[in-house]
Amino acid sequence: MEHKHSEKKMNVRLKIWRQEGPKTPGKFEEFSLSDILTDMSFLEMLDVLNEKLIHEGKRPVEYESDCREGICGTCSLMISGQAHGPNRGATTCQLYMRSFDNNELITIEPWRAKSFPVIRDLVTDRSSFDRIISAGGYVSVKTGPHADANAILVAKDLSDRAMDAAACIGCGACVAACPNASASLFTSAKITQFALLPQGHPERSRRAIRMVDQMDKEGFGSCSNLQECEAACPKKISIQNITIMKQEYLKAAIAADFRAGMGSADGGA
Amino acid sequence: MSDETIKTTTGGLNSGVPGGPLAQKWDNYKANMKLVNPANKRKYSVIVVGTGLAGGAAAASLAELGYNVKAFCVQDSARRAHSIAAQGGINAAKSYPNDGDSVWRLFYDTIKGGDYRAREGNVYRLAQNSTAIIDQCVAQGIPFAREYSGELANRSFGGAQVSRTFYARGQTGQQLLLGAYSALMKEVDKGKVELYTYHEMLDVVMVDGKCRGIITRDLKTGKIERHAADVVILGTGGYGRIYFLSTNAMNSNTTAIWRAHKKGALFGNPCYVQIHPTCIPVSGSHQAKLTLMSESLRNDGRVWVPKKKEDCTKDPKSIAEADRDYFLERKYPSFGNLVPRDVASRNAKEMCDEGRGVGETGRAVYLDFKDVIKRDGKAAVEERYGNLFDMYHEITNENPYEVPMRIYPAVHYTMGGLWVDYSLMTTLPGLFCSGEANFSDHGANRLGASALMQGLSDGYFVLPYTVTNYLGTHSQELLKKVETSHPEFEKAEKEVRAGIDGLLERGKAGKRTPTEIYRDLGLVMWEYVGMARTEAGLKTAIQKIKELQNDFDTNLKLTGDDQFNKNLESAGRLGDFLELGALMAQDALARTESCGGHFRVESQTPEGEAKRDDEHFAYVAAWEYKGKNNSAVLHKEQLIFENVKPSVRSYK
Numbered sequence: 012m013e014h015k016h017s018e019k020k021m022n023v024r025l026k027i028w029r030q031e032g033p034k035t036p037g038k039f040e041e042f043s044l045s046d047i048l049t050d051m052s053f054l055e056m057l058d059v060l061n062e063k064l065i066h067e068g069k070r071p072v073e074y075e076s077d078c079r080e081g082i083c084g085t086c087s088l089m090i091s092g093q094a095h096g097p098n099r100g101a102t103t104c105q106l107y108m109r110s111f112d113n114n115e116l117i118t119i120e121p122w123r124a125k126s127f128p129v130i131r132d133l134v135t136d137r138s139s140f141d142r143i144i145s146a147g148g149y150v151s152v153k154t155g156p157h158a159d160a161n162a163i164l165v166a167k168d169l170s171d172r173a174m175d176a177a178a179c180i181g182c183g184a185c186v187a188a189c190p191n192a193s194a195s196l197f198t199s200a201k202i203t204q205f206a207l208l209p210q211g212h213p214e215r216s217r218r219a220i221r222m223v224d225q226m227d228k229e230g231f232g233s234c235s236n237l238q239e240c241e242a243a244c245p246k247k248i249s250i251q252n253i254t255i256m257k258q259e260y261l262k263a264a265i266a267a268d269f270r271a272g273m274g275s276a277d278g279g280a
Numbered sequence: 281m282s283d284e285t286i287k288t289t290t291g292g293l294n295s296g297v298p299g300g301p302l303a304q305k306w307d308n309y310k311a312n313m314k315l316v317n318p319a320n321k322r323k324y325s326v327i328v329v330g331t332g333l334a335g336g337a338a339a340a341s342l343a344e345l346g347y348n349v350k351a352f353c354v355q356d357s358a359r360r361a362h363s364i365a366a367q368g369g370i371n372a373a374k375s376y377p378n379d380g381d382s383v384w385r386l387f388y389d390t391i392k393g394g395d396y397r398a399r400e401g402n403v404y405r406l407a408q409n410s411t412a413i414i415d416q417c418v419a420q421g422i423p424f425a426r427e428y429s430g431e432l433a434n435r436s437f438g439g440a441q442v443s444r445t446f447y448a449r450g451q452t453g454q455q456l457l458l459g460a461y462s463a464l465m466k467e468v469d470k471g472k473v474e475l476y477t478y479h480e481m482l483d484v485v486m487v488d489g490k491c492r493g494i495i496t497r498d499l500k501t502g503k504i505e506r507h508a509a510d511v512v513i514l515g516t517g518g519y520g521r522i523y524f525l526s527t528n529a530m531n532s533n534t535t536a537i538w539r540a541h542k543k544g545a546l547f548g549n550p551c552y553v554q555i556h557p558t559c560i561p562v563s564g565s566h567q568a569k570l571t572l573m574s575e576s577l578r579n580d581g582r583v584w585v586p587k588k589k590e591d592c593t594k595d596p597k598s599i600a601e602a603d604r605d606y607f608l609e610r611k612y613p614s615f616g617n618l619v620p621r622d623v624a625s626r627n628a629k630e631m632c633d634e635g636r637g638v639g640e641t642g643r644a645v646y647l648d649f650k651d652v653i654k655r656d657g658k659a660a661v662e663e664r665y666g667n668l669f670d671m672y673h674e675i676t677n678e679n680p681y682e683v684p685m686r687i688y689p690a691v692h693y694t695m696g697g698l699w700v701d702y703s704l705m706t707t708l709p710g711l712f713c714s715g716e717a718n719f720s721d722h723g724a725n726r727l728g729a730s731a732l733m734q735g736l737s738d739g740y741f742v743l744p745y746t747v748t749n750y751l752g753t754h755s756q757e758l759l760k761k762v763e764t765s766h767p768e769f770e771k772a773e774k775e776v777r778a779g780i781d782g783l784l785e786r787g788k789a790g791k792r793t794p795t796e797i798y799r800d801l802g803l804v805m806w807e808y809v810g811m812a813r814t815e816a817g818l819k820t821a822i823q824k825i826k827e828l829q830n831d832f833d834t835n836l837k838l839t840g841d842d843q844f845n846k847n848l849e850s851a852g853r854l855g856d857f858l859e860l861g862a863l864m865a866q867d868a869l870a871r872t873e874s875c876g877g878h879f880r881v882e883s884q885t886p887e888g889e890a891k892r893d894d895e896h897f898a899y900v901a902a903w904e905y906k907g908k909n910n911s912a913v914l915h916k917e918q919l920i921f922e923n924v925k926p927s928v929r930s931y932k
Contacts, residue, residue, distance in 0.1 A: 141477075
């Protein structure tokens with residue numbers, strides 16, 4: 012945790028991306044705020060800005076947040092060029108003004124990626140992530156009676172590693188941070204979770220093929236191992252997951268039984 | 281409002297709990313329910329509003345059965361419903377630790393924890409379903425915490441003397457929700473669920489006495505839409521955000537259930553609110569929300585305040601052991617720091633009222649991990665609670681491994697909600713309500729790790745049966761499809777349209793933003809309808825809410841247009857919160873006893889514990905909406921205890 016600033020109050024200068032809608036061109040607009048408390052969260056500072064704008068009769072800046080405790084993955088701001096701002100392992104909503112200098116110029120942009128079109132201002136459409144999950148990010152069990160939970164034993168270290176991957180909050184910072192706008196970290200986290208757990212094994216091949224194909228179809232770029240995603244990830248998801256995803260995909264793609272039994276990757280079974 | 285204006289009726293509310301011994305009621309229901317054959321299931325459509333545990337699980341399970349499901353959520357993805365923020369765990373009567381647990385024990389703990397204000401039949405079914413939930417979640421690949429043996433790990437939560445809580449680090453809600461979300465997306469992939477994200481339900485549509493659809497607003501474009509179906513399920517969560525500051529998410533709201541209430545669904549026990557004891561204290565007037573520190577921390581953390589007032593401002597580490605008052609351990613030796621939430625919260629408030637609170641505002645108590653770090657080492661504590669400690673550190677700028685945490689109660693959960701019968705159907709035929717949005721199962725106080733249990737029980741294991749029974753029972757009528765061109769849809773859409781246009785129009789002229797009025801409402805609710813309620817205070821609240829309602833009606837300031845506009849959304853929700861606030865105060869005023877989270881100062885024991893009045897108040901208060909300018913009418917569902925004897929709830 013950094014503490015650049017010890018006084019209780021500060022002034023900020025903001026350069027914020029404004030864009031009316033998905034098809035209109037956007038531009039930066041500058042604002043300044045004084046007497047911002049250093050103990051405020053970054054989003055509370057933006058709340059203050061919006062109250063001011065409404066009183067001035069102007070349209071407030073649209074940005075999203077929900078849980079404001081770093082778990083829902085809704086908040087998604089590119090802050091002075093860094094996804095979720097300067098602190099590692101934290102979401103935008105977990106960022107506090109004490110991390111900035113007095114009078115610092117802070118640039119705020121939406122996630123920039125072709126597959127995340129802007130809805131308005133700082134809000135983007137991330138439904139492409141939902142479609143990747145829909146293509147196989149699950150174990151296809153139905154609701155109903157199952158074997159007793161302890162009938163499936165999972166080694167603690169494997170379970171812990173699966174949990175590390177499952178901790179992904181689907182915010183999209185990995186895409187925003189990647190120069191290729193690749194969704195590899197997001198996709199690989201889900202593939203890895205299930206590759207490590209016995210419950211995921213029956214659909215392992217099908218899952219890897221379909222999710223990776225969907226990721227490509229959505230227009231996300233390829234991974235060139237730049238590691239920006241891991242650095243930006245608020246949950247510190249490891250890029251080792253991407254290695255596992257590539258192995259899973261390769262294994263699945265060359266597996267004869269997959270081709271024989273399930274037809275083309277797109278068609279499914 | 282005076283007590284005399286409250287009209288009451290006692291008849292007409294049928295809980296529909298099946299007969300037979302407690303343990304066989306749910307089996308009896310299933311044995312007698314109507315079924316729908318697979319070919320006919322394809323002819324029915326179900327609308328599910330909300331994609332958290334209660335909504336998402338129901339939508340996925342009903343789609344698996346063959347129904348055509350439309351699922352709606354206000355978030356940009358179904359994966360972000362507020363269930364995601366639940367930290368500590370989920371209860372189940374698996375009795376893996378061999379420590380004396382059973383379905384009966386979980387039932388008993390839940391009924392007692394709810395201060396004997398819940399239905400026996402519902403709670404027993406919940407306890408029965410609990411074990412199947414864990415099996416279901418493990419089958420889905422949810423990475424629960426495990427022992428070195430490869431088996432599942434358990435921990436303890438408040439209000440129980442057994443370890444029955446299953447968990448996934450400090451993010452159990454996230455993992456369970458991602459399980460339900462995955463199941464839902466699997467059905468989206470199959471084409472059995474149509475998913476509508478960024479859609480807010482603004483009304484339910486009744487046709488010939490049955491709920492046949494909803495009106496929604498597309499939050500991206502502002503478009504008002506009509507959706508028809510044969511059944512509507514609301515799994516839209518609780519209304520704790522009425523306090524403005526709470527641990528609930530920014531988008532959590534009461535709009536869906538409140539609009540259904542205004543269409544005729546009775547509202548059960550609106551005044552039952554859970555104030556969670558372990559939250560990070562309020563630090564200033566700029567705050568938008570509060571952060572919960574999981575109850576699981578009370579497994580190992582010890583709660584204390586200084587014995588002497590003059591020590592309150594000192595460095596806590598400098599205060600000698602003999603000068604610390606571990607007040608929960610002192611007053612409740614059997615349960616100690618693991619007393620239920622309502623008891624823990626009230627005691628923290630009492631310590632601060634006595635002048636022994638700590639921190640800058642004096643409204644906080646310590647939660648200290650010194651002893652467990654000494655006993656088990658820092659690494660063990662880090663493994664158990666690492667993410668929670670990091671979260672605390674980020675927010676407060678203090679390191680809880682070195683300095684005790686400062687905590688204070690905050691609004692966290694609402695036990696009240698739409699009244700539902702045993703089948704989870706509201707008083708509007710065809711409108712069901714599940715999870716936190718309904719009033720059932722938790723009585724006047726919810727035990728920790730039981731919210732996730734209830735949401736998933738309702739969604740996975742109750743609604744698939746009861747919705748089928750409803751469709752099977754009314755098949756003749758429901759197989760005649762209702763079109764969205766029906767005049768009732770037309771009318772409902774017009775009203776919704778007029779509401780939104782009205783806000784935008786009024787908003788041009790007024791002076792106060794939605795947030796400003798909302799903050800004031802929150803302060804009124806916290807002060808007068810919070811942890812300690814009095815007759816005078818509740819009457820003050822009703823008066824002050826009226827003034828705020830007037831502000832909202834005549835002096836609202838809004839900018840922006842009818843497209844993506846968070847402030848417009850917020851204004852619409854605030855309008856519903858204002859009306860609900862008045863009802864909560866009215867309900868709290870009518871219930872002159874104390875029970876669970878509802879503490880009437882006038883009704884307490886000499887030791888300051890909540891004093892119930894079973895003779896006069898062993899009922900569910902179900903309120904009927906009678907129009908904006910009329911008082912709501914109280915209906916009572918008498919609670920019948922055949923298996924447990926309501927007794928003084930003691931954790932000493």
